[in-house]
Amino acid sequence: MNCKDVLDLAPLYLTGELESTRAEQVAAHAKVCPSCARELGQQKTFDALLRQSVLAEHFDGSRVEGEVRRLIAQSSQRSGSQRWMFALAGIAALLLLALGIRTIFSSQAEPVYAAAALDHRLEIVNRQPRKWFTDRASIETLAGRQGISGSAIDAMAPAGYHLAQGKLCRLDGKIFLHLVYVSDVYVNDVHVNDAQNFSVFLGPADGAAAIHAETQGAEHVAGFRDRQLSVLIVTEQSGDAALRLARSTAAII
Amino acid sequence: MCHSRSLLRVARRLTSGSSVAEDLVQECLLLAWRSFHQLHMGTNARAWLFRILFNTFYAQGRKQQRVPNTVPLTAEVGTVTPALDEAMEVTRALDALPLDHRTVLLLGVVEGFTCGEIAEILAVPVGTVMSRLSRARQAMRMRLATNKSSAAFAGKEN
Numbered sequence: 119m120n121c122k123d124v125l126d127l128a129p130l131y132l133t134g135e136l137e138s139t140r141a142e143q144v145a146a147h148a149k150v151c152p153s154c155a156r157e158l159g160q161q162k163t164f165d166a167l168l169r170q171s172v173l174a175e176h177f178d179g180s181r182v183e184g185e186v187r188r189l190i191a192q193s194s195q196r197s198g199s200q201r202w203m204f205a206l207a208g209i210a211a212l213l214l215l216a217l218g219i220r221t222i223f224s225s226q227a228e229p230v231y232a233a234a235a236l237d238h239r240l241e242i243v244n245r246q247p248r249k250w251f252t253d254r255a256s257i258e259t260l261a262g263r264q265g266i267s268g269s270a271i272d273a274m275a276p277a278g279y280h281l282a283q284g285k286l287c288r289l290d291g292k293i294f295l296h297l298v299y300v301s302d303v304y305v306n307d308v309h310v311n312d313a314q315n316f317s318v319f320l321g322p323a324d325g326a327a328a329i330h331a332e333t334q335g336a337e338h339v340a341g342f343r344d345r346q347l348s349v350l351i352v353t354e355q356s357g358d359a360a361l362r363l364a365r366s367t368a369a370i371i
Numbered sequence: 372m373c374h375s376r377s378l379l380r381v382a383r384r385l386t387s388g389s390s391v392a393e394d395l396v397q398e399c400l401l402l403a404w405r406s407f408h409q410l411h412m413g414t415n416a417r418a419w420l421f422r423i424l425f426n427t428f429y430a431q432g433r434k435q436q437r438v439p440n441t442v443p444l445t446a447e448v449g450t451v452t453p454a455l456d457e458a459m460e461v462t463r464a465l466d467a468l469p470l471d472h473r474t475v476l477l478l479g480v481v482e483g484f485t486c487g488e489i490a491e492i493l494a495v496p497v498g499t500v501m502s503r504l505s506r507a508r509q510a511m512r513m514r515l516a517t518n519k520s521s522a523a524f525a526g527k528e529n
Contacts, residue, residue, distance in 0.1 A: 125505070126501070126505075129479070129501040129504040129505060133485045133486055135486055160512070168461060168465065168481065168511070169480055169481050170458070171458035171459075171465075172380065172465070172477070173380075173481065174458045175462070177376045177383065179376045179379055182375055182379065182393050182396050182397050182400070183400075186397055186401055190401070190404055356483065
């Protein structure tokens with residue numbers, strides 16, 4: 119893969135849409151090519167500033183929503199009771215859409231997913247001060263106390279990422295090992311918990327892991343539970359990227 | 372009510388004023404209500420709403436398209452903080468881009484849609500989305516590179 123290929127694929131790489139083999143090739147190229155690594159980093163910086171700048175403007179949707187509900191009710195009143203029922207169903211549908219459901223009929227939000235997303239926002243994006251361990255030995259000691267082996271820590275690093283820091287954190291009342299893996303471009307959080315003392319929904323504890331994914335604001339969280347561990351992966355890349363990372367991690371561990 | 376806010380945010384950057392943007396989003400939501408039966412299980416509802424928004428916008432013949440550099444200031448000039456100043460500079464540069472470039476940046480970078488989802492919303496090939504994204508990023512970075520307050524865009528990473 120050469121520099122032109124990397125730049126051509128950058129839009130897909132940055133949104134996490136690139137299939138894993140090619141994403142690994144891009145990451146490998148960026149590791150040995152300072153120019154491409156700088157370009158990918160600058161694109162990421164640009165994206166963050168653009169997002170932040172546009173989101174800084176506040177928009178109030180209440181006036182439009184109120185007007186739409188009024189128009190729906192008005193058109194239904196004119197057409198009799200059957201249309202009323204239809205209108206009510208329509209309003210319910212509108213509310214479903216407006217309330218932020220990304221994929222229709224998806225599962226309800228899990229508190230632990232929201233907590234993991236909030237942790238990422240506060241501790242990684244906003245860099246609120248926390249006591250992190252950056253040396254491997256201390257992180258392994260923490261992991262050991264949670265029944266998590268050193269090999270599991272390695273297994274959870276996606277291709278092109280390395281472990282940067284770790285600490286214990288509490289999500290929805292349960293203690294998790296919070297690991298942060300970084301690449302040249304992205305930072306992903308992985309929260310791991312010994313599945314034996316973890317009861318909320320993440321997927322079946324038997325057989326192959328089922329992956330449950332949710333989008334919480336700008337964070338995408340994908341989680342699964344196997345026989346030994348419960349794992350939550352948080353990324354800002356995309357929902358697809360979170361799912362892909364969870365799938366590859368589940369396949370390895 | 373995050374979808375209507377997202378729709379308004381994008382509509383505001385496509386059109387010439389807040390009332391035009393509100394009308395566009397209102398029309399979009401009414402069309403979504405009328406077409407709700409067409410939404411199937413597994414459909415990405417958010418992308419579906421944005422597709423309706425853009426179809427409505429294009430159907431109106433882009434008559435109400437935004438005129439560049441008409442962004443209202445959100446604070447008194449004398450009280451603009453450095454961060455707000457930079458944000459306004461960035462949004463002004465965004466508004467000055469051609470519509471196609473502005474659209475992919477809004478959908479991809481601000482609203483977090485993937486290239487595949489953007490292709491579906493705009494009914495164009497994924498390759499077109501990728502090239503528009505690259506060119507749009509490049510154009511904005513070049514525009515901002517001349518300003519000292521946007522050093523990150525100029526290739527001087529923080």
